[in-house]
Amino acid sequence: MSAATRQRRRAHEDRYATWTGATRPYDLVKEAVVAIGAMALLATLLTIVFSSPDERPSTVAQWARTQPVDFVATASAELGGTSDTAGYGPPYNHAATGQVIGPIQLQKWAGVSHPIDTARDFVIDPLQTITNDPALNAALAAYEAASPKQQAAWNAAYAHAVERATAHGTTVTVPDAGAAGPVAPMMASLLSLAQSGGLDGALLTSRNFYQTDYTKPLLFMADGSLLSDRAEAQHLLGDQWGMMNETGSYPGQVWLWLYTFWYQIEPFRSSENADALVWALMALLSLAFICIPFIPGVRDIPRRIPLYRLIWREHYRGGA
Amino acid sequence: MSADRMWTTRVRERAVGALPPEKLLPDRQPAYVASWIYVFGVLTLAALVVILASGVVLGLKGPAWWHLTGIGRFFNGIHLWAVELFFFCMVIHLWGKFWMAAWRGGRARTWVSGAVTFLVGVGAAFTGYLSQQNFDSQWISTQAKDGLNSVGIGAFFNVTNFGQMYTFHVLLLPTVVLGLVVWHILLVRRHGVVPPFTRAALAASNAEEES
Numbered sequence: 001m002s003a004a005t006r007q008r009r010r011a012h013e014d015r016y017a018t019w020t021g022a023t024r025p026y027d028l029v030k031e032a033v034v035a036i037g038a039m040a041l042l043a044t045l046l047t048i049v050f051s052s053p054d055e056r057p058s059t060v061a062q063w064a065r066t067q068p069v070d071f072v073a074t075a076s077a078e079l080g081g082t083s084d085t086a087g088y089g090p091p092y093n094h095a096a097t098g099q100v101i102g103p104i105q106l107q108k109w110a111g112v113s114h115p116i117d118t119a120r121d122f123v124i125d126p127l128q129t130i131t132n133d134p135a136l137n138a139a140l141a142a143y144e145a146a147s148p149k150q151q152a153a154w155n156a157a158y159a160h161a162v163e164r165a166t167a168h169g170t171t172v173t174v175p176d177a178g179a180a181g182p183v184a185p186m187m188a189s190l191l192s193l194a195q196s197g198g199l200d201g202a203l204l205t206s207r208n209f210y211q212t213d214y215t216k217p218l219l220f221m222a223d224g225s226l227l228s229d230r231a232e233a234q235h236l237l238g239d240q241w242g243m244m245n246e247t248g249s250y251p252g253q254v255w256l257w258l259y260t261f262w263y264q265i266e267p268f269r270s271s272e273n274a275d276a277l278v279w280a281l282m283a284l285l286s287l288a289f290i291c292i293p294f295i296p297g298v299r300d301i302p303r304r305i306p307l308y309r310l311i312w313r314e315h316y317r318g319g320a
Numbered sequence: 321m322s323a324d325r326m327w328t329t330r331v332r333e334r335a336v337g338a339l340p341p342e343k344l345l346p347d348r349q350p351a352y353v354a355s356w357i358y359v360f361g362v363l364t365l366a367a368l369v370v371i372l373a374s375g376v377v378l379g380l381k382g383p384a385w386w387h388l389t390g391i392g393r394f395f396n397g398i399h400l401w402a403v404e405l406f407f408f409c410m411v412i413h414l415w416g417k418f419w420m421a422a423w424r425g426g427r428a429r430t431w432v433s434g435a436v437t438f439l440v441g442v443g444a445a446f447t448g449y450l451s452q453q454n455f456d457s458q459w460i461s462t463q464a465k466d467g468l469n470s471v472g473i474g475a476f477f478n479v480t481n482f483g484q485m486y487t488f489h490v491l492l493l494p495t496v497v498l499g500l501v502v503w504h505i506l507l508v509r510r511h512g513v514v515p516p517f518t519r520a521a522l523a524a525s526n527a528e529e530e531s
Contacts, residue, residue, distance in 0.1 A: 008528060012521050016425030019350045019515045026349035035359075035366035039405060043370050046404075047397030054387060054396075055455035091475040099470035110472030212483025214461075219480065222462040231459045242463065247456050250400075253449065255407045255442055275470035283471075290435040293423030302421040303517060303525060311420060312516040315352040 055234070055247045060203065060217055063226040064194035068172045071194060072187045073162045074224040078118040079183065080155030083223045086118040092219070093117070099276035106276070114215055122220050126202035127189055136189045139182035146181075154181040162187075170195055238263055258282070343509055352516050357416035360409045361508075367406035368501065372494065374399040379490045383453055383482075403445055410438055422514045430511060433504040440496050447489035450479055461485075 064071045077083035081095070089096030091113040098107030124144070130136055143151060158180035165174045172191060177184040193199045203217040221227050228237065236242040243260045246252030262268045262278045271277055292298055302308060309316055324330075377395045378386060386392035414434065423431040449460050461479040468474040478484055 005528070008524065012524060013425055015518060015521050016515050017511075018425075019352075019512055021515075022351035023348040024351050026346060026353075028345060028347075031362055032366070035362045036369050039363060039366040039370050039402065040373075040398075043367075043374075043398045043401040043405060046401040047394060050397070050401075051393065052397040052400045053456065054393070054452075057453065057455050057458050088469075090472075091469055091478075101471075106472035107470050107474075110475035113475040114478060212486070213478070213481040215478060215480040218458060218462050221458070227459055227462060230455060234455075234459075236459055238463065243460070251404055253442075253445060255411070255445075273470070275467040279467055279471045286439055290432055290439075292418070292435070293428040293431050299421065299423070300525075302419045303522065305419075307419040308421070308517055311355045311357055311416065312352055314354050315516050 050250070053246055053248045053250045055230075058221060058226055058230065059197070060194050060200045060221060061197040063221055063224060064191055064199070065170050067224070067226055067229075068167045068170055068191055068195075069162070069165045070225045072165065072172055072174070072191055073159075074220070075123055075190050076155060076158045076162055076183065076187055078122040078220065078223065079124075079186070080152070080159060081119060082155075082159070083118055085116060085219045085223050099273040101273065101276050101280050116216065116219065118220075121216055122203070123186065123190060126193060126199055127186060129198070129202050129205075130189060130193060133189060135185060139185040139189075142182045143186060150181075154179075154183045157181075158183040158187065258285070339506060339510055346509075350513060350515065353513050357412070358513070360413040360416060364406060364409040364413050365501065365505075367402050367409055368497070370402035371399060371406055372498075374402060375490065375494070383451060383486060387453065399448075403448070406441070407445070410441070414438060420514055421517075424514050425511070427507070427511050427514055430504065430507040433500055433507060437497060437500040437504060440493060440500060444489065444493035444497055447485045447493060450485040451482065451489045453482070457482075 074083065078086060081087070085092060087095045089098035090107050090110055093112060093116060097105060100107070124140065127136060127140055143154070146154070158174070158177060161174050161177040161180060161184075164176075165172055167173075172188075174180075174184060174187075190199065193202070200217060203220060204211045204214070206213075231237055231242065232240070234245075234247045236245050236247070241257075241260045241264065243263075244253050244256040259278065259282055262281060263274060268274045268278055288295065288298070374395050378392070378399060381392060386396035417431065417434065446460075446464070450457050450464075464479050465474055468477060468479060477488075
């Protein structure tokens with residue numbers, strides 16, 4: 001930009017800096033009080049008419065009772081290291097690099113800040129809290145003493161067998177699970193522990209008495225079908241514009257429509273790096289939104305499309 | 321030490337110089353401020369007051385209260401609908417200010433502070449959804465973690481950690497929003513509402529583009 005252009009632009013800016021024309025009375029405090037009263041009244045009326053949504057949370061116990069086959073199938077995947085969480089990568093483990101934006105590997109560079117060993121944290125450690133079951137203790141001892149190759153063979157055999165599992169009420173029958181060695185009794189015990197509600201507590205156990213971190217039970221449940229089944233019924237899945245929806249027919253985070261929109265179209269929809277790409281795009285768009293006053297072309301749109309004539313129609317009608 | 325060299329004196333003189341009482345609490349405004357679009361700025365602020373007031377009640381009683389009592393559910397409803405009204409009014413306010421090119425005349429910081437408030441407000445609302453302690457929170461946290469983890473934010477901002485999200489929601493982000501809003505209002509009071517485009521300036525801009 002030349003010095004002359006800069007000078008002309010500065011002159012334009014100066015013209016708008018201070019208003020020296022006509023004014024009219026303005027009661028700022030009254031306006032604020034009336035506005036607060038109006039908003040409080042409107043929010044109260046909307047609450048009286050529509051209330052607010054509150055779908056009860058899922059529990060591991062509920063999952064194990066209503067979908068016992070899905071529970072043992074998911075638990076065996078956690079033990080065998082084939083679940084989504086087991087293969088996630090940072091911040092939970094080193095099993096994968098995570099998503100990338102070209103050569104930029106932000107997920108990997110941020111590191112493993114919340115380490116999760118799905119076999120130990122979701123299966124073995126909770127089972128070790130059961131101390132009065134000699135058969136289970138023997139199965140656990142056998143599993144832990146076995147070589148990784150043997151463990152993998154047992155896990156593969158159970159994963160194969162559980163595909164034909166059937167449920168009768170809360171009981172699961174897994175046919176031909178003999179080749180799975182100690183994994184079959186371990187899964188049966190974990191199912192019982194989960195159905196009793198004990199696994200909900202065991203997944204939260206740490207060195208502290210008070211708990212606020214639900215990472216482990218949430219990731220475990222998210223690997224199964226219960227949460228996604230409930231979400232689909234409530235139109236909350238990603239391909240249902242889920243991030244901006246709310247349970248029931250309530251308005252949710254509608255201001256996230258643009259973020260959700262990118263997931264519905266290519267190339268994002270089918271990309272393995274969809275999350276990272278959408279976040280990068282939204283970061284750029286957010287920066288552009290903040291910087292509109294400094295972006296040539298964009299900042300000139302309001303001048304070129306004169307909607308301002310509608311806003312200030314009385315001003316212009318007065319011959320200004 | 322003479323009074324004019326004291327930091328306190330300098331801060332006071334600078335503050336009063338930038339925002340004298342008649343600018344801070346004016347009883348007159350430009351005649352061109354005569355459109356319904358101007359209402360949405362103050363309505364956004366009013367909705368924020370309702371959000372903060374209902375949020376204080378919910379916070380004082382603890383995060384589980386609203387699930388267990390009718391009065392708790394009522395205040396949660398007020399909080400939820402005030403948030404919806406806040407964003408509704410704020411989006412209209414932002415669109416209005418865009419079409420006014422409200423950054424003209426040295427008001428770029430006013431736009432920037434408003435835009436940043438919107439983005440931080442989105443984060444504040446998001447952590448509120450994560451703090452509900454119901455199925456919605458469970459689903460949103462297990463889905464949102466992938467986006468945050470994919471760009472490394474999840475390593476520091478764990479959406480499945482209720483305690484961390486609750487702290488962000490009831491303390492950290494509201495403080496930032498409130499600070500930004502105060503800054504925004506002071507900028508509006510200092511620089512005033514942007515005047516309409518003048519014919520002379522429009523003609524000069526068009527001529528500049530053609531040359």
